[in-house]
Amino acid sequence: MMEEKKTPKKQEVFRYEQIAGDVIQLIEQGTYRSGERIPSVRQMSQQQGASISSVLQAYLLLENRGLIEVRPQSGYYVRAAPIDNLPEPEISSPGLDPNHVNLHDLMMMAMRDSLNPGLVQLGAAMPNLELLPTERINRIMAGLARTASKGTHRYELPPGLEELRVQIARHAVNSGCQLSPNEIVITSGGVEGIDLCLHAVCNPGDIVAIESPMYFGTLQILEVHGLRALEIPTNPRDGISLEALQFAIEHNPIKAVLTISNFNNPLGSCIPDEKKKELVELLARYDIPLIDNDVSGEIYFTEKRPWVTKAYDKKGLVMLCSSFSKDISPSLRVGWVAPGRHKNTVEWLKFTTSVATATLPQMAIAQFLESGGYDHQLRRIRREYASNVALLSQAVTRNFPAGTRVTRPSGGFVLWVQLPETVDSLELYALALKNSITITPGYLFSPTNQFYNFIRLNAAAWTYPIERAVRRLGELVVELAGKNAV
């Protein structure tokens, strides 16, 4: 209701952000290249059917972000070196043996540093709180708490709050997925969902095939359960190699496959929908469950939401995991799983290991989704993250030495940077920390150290301190590359 009263102002804000987003896309697609002039304010106003003032605001935003510059008496020009000046990282080439994972001291160190407010945080993949609907969620929670009955203090036992499961099932249609609320189990965040799924289908010592690189939290879950990770080569654009996966399946007793098919963290890869279908069919032939983490699936920069693998699942083998931590709020700790044929086991594990998920956060998200606020929110963060990813990418391009490679994600909000071979990411981590900057060292994303010279950068926000930090990081990489080359 608050939204409606403010409609005119909100729409105006939306308009100029939309224009800025369009321009960013044009620059990224190469329609306008570095040093080229973009349409004048008047032209753009006519093209877009927008007010002069909206276009001016949009251009000011782009200028402030260092994307375009104004040349007096001449117009607006694309300022930064275009994103594709640096090549993309190579496809990963892990060894052929499954590996036990043991990286937890490193992860806990990175976790603790991520809590330090004195550091510029380029390490942890935290969403940008400025872009999340925190005020709206707070209002909803305040309203719910004020009017809540005693009954809401009961355990909300698995599968979890029905209203929320209904909303999730409705929203899943956008991702090509026909889900019934009864197929869904609410979890305390996305990570718990992955933990439950792995637990449901694997026993200690089992082998799990994973995309490589893979989000370190997931590798840690493998370690917790005594599972062995078999890394499958993964392309920075279209994800896990099906040929390599098939080969691995034929030569190893693989019990599950683990992917982030939409916007792998850290790789940014997105398996094209047609290839997703092939992946699901391949695993169906061998009756192997696919645990697919779709936590960033809604944050796409393309025209259309990429589908989820679950959309192609005919045998109930796909275990789809997601959460609202990246696009609504990390602190509510609400996620969900659609575990297919293993639903009963997942529900039992959920009940046994944590009984239930907190009720009020589930109610708040259900209400937010029902009110339609979610779609508006998603449009906003897609635009902003697309812009911030482009800006960070350009800053890396400007500041890092030759030999650096960087991903071009079409969604999510992290960049995966391959540094010159002489640079060790742990050395860089220590050096960056002395400069009050965090990064995530590549070691964390594989049990085999193959990414020793990679780092992951969080692109969720773009501010002047971040811009300065990236410049400083570039200097540190140059320094290390030179020192180690000697």
Place this chain on the structure above:
Amino acid sequence: MMEEKKTPKKQEVFRYEQIAGDVIQLIEQGTYRSGERIPSVRQMSQQQGASISSVLQAYLLLENRGLIEVRPQSGYYVRAAPIDNLPEPEISSPGLDPNHVNLHDLMMMAMRDSLNPGLVQLGAAMPNLELLPTERINRIMAGLARTASKGTHRYELPPGLEELRVQIARHAVNSGCQLSPNEIVITSGGVEGIDLCLHAVCNPGDIVAIESPMYFGTLQILEVHGLRALEIPTNPRDGISLEALQFAIEHNPIKAVLTISNFNNPLGSCIPDEKKKELVELLARYDIPLIDNDVSGEIYFTEKRPWVTKAYDKKGLVMLCSSFSKDISPSLRVGWVAPGRHKNTVEWLKFTTSVATATLPQMAIAQFLESGGYDHQLRRIRREYASNVALLSQAVTRNFPAGTRVTRPSGGFVLWVQLPETVDSLELYALALKNSITITPGYLFSPTNQFYNFIRLNAAAWTYPIERAVRRLGELVVELAGKNAV
């Protein structure tokens, strides 16, 4: 603040409840026995320094609950058969071999039935929502949500909210325990804490010594982790047998011991403080961790809070687990662990398997504890649960056939009932369900079926439908006992 405005009325309520509580204690202690006259209203008013009206209200309450009866021209008399008409259950005598646990279908069935509002719920050990400070918590949460900053939407990473850990450490002094906030890890409810502790110190196949009977949720966690349960004989009064435990340790490679030293669920046993010290010292000699679930430790009916085993821990071997689900709200999902020397591992496991606990519930409990509301709340539920446990116990005594035994817990809110040997608790479960009543069958509390003729009853509430249900249950037990004896 709302509290203060209402002070006079609240105090009056408090007064008559206090008097009623005192009378119940006098009856339980045997000061007044069945059929005996209790002090007149005038006498009691003088003894207690309370108004006539308070005493009248107290007697009315006791009368409504069937504890006393008024005889015209004569006075008030103790009505029910005294609680010690039925003998206590025997000490458990489990077999000597560790056992894999496999009871989850049964547990999930009981869990689902516990959600059915059409049934009289004597099964699940749900706290009585009427006695929990739900309105107060709702007000606190509404206030917090209204004034919360964006920052509260950040992940509240392990070890969890500092204000809450400070409050927990302060409160722990009452249980004999000097804890630093830095020793505490916040969990999503008490069960998660036990799960993390077991995970931290055991590997699949390991043997864990447990009190017998043991809360089924804990047995399920053992199953989840592929652990073997070695049941130790446990006395309904003073808990786990140290002699039997020592024997077990000498003959098995025991990796951890699991107890509910204060008010075992379902047994109600409480290990006396001096014996706790011996237990801790015994395990210290063998360097075996003790995972102690203190979730009901605050709900004591005696004068003094029983201490926690952690109070005697000199080697960091005691892993103390607790939660606020039984005395503040089940749906907030906030618990905590003081894992001693295994703290880093527990923290790592918490981060890896669920990242964080929801923030707002942590803030709400911290504020509630800080405001001093917790102590008031605890006094209230101790009185009420003592009364309700006594009432349920008397109702069982009145309605169940000879050969029945029932525990006399000095805390918590469950009763453990041993039925005649011819009665199978699963048969009774099915029959009770047909009569719209749930119970928890004894099978769930041991991996060895040794409690096939036991049931656990929830004594958190006492209402007329419950009274009627217990009467009906008694008839069903009589029926089954007769049928099976033939």
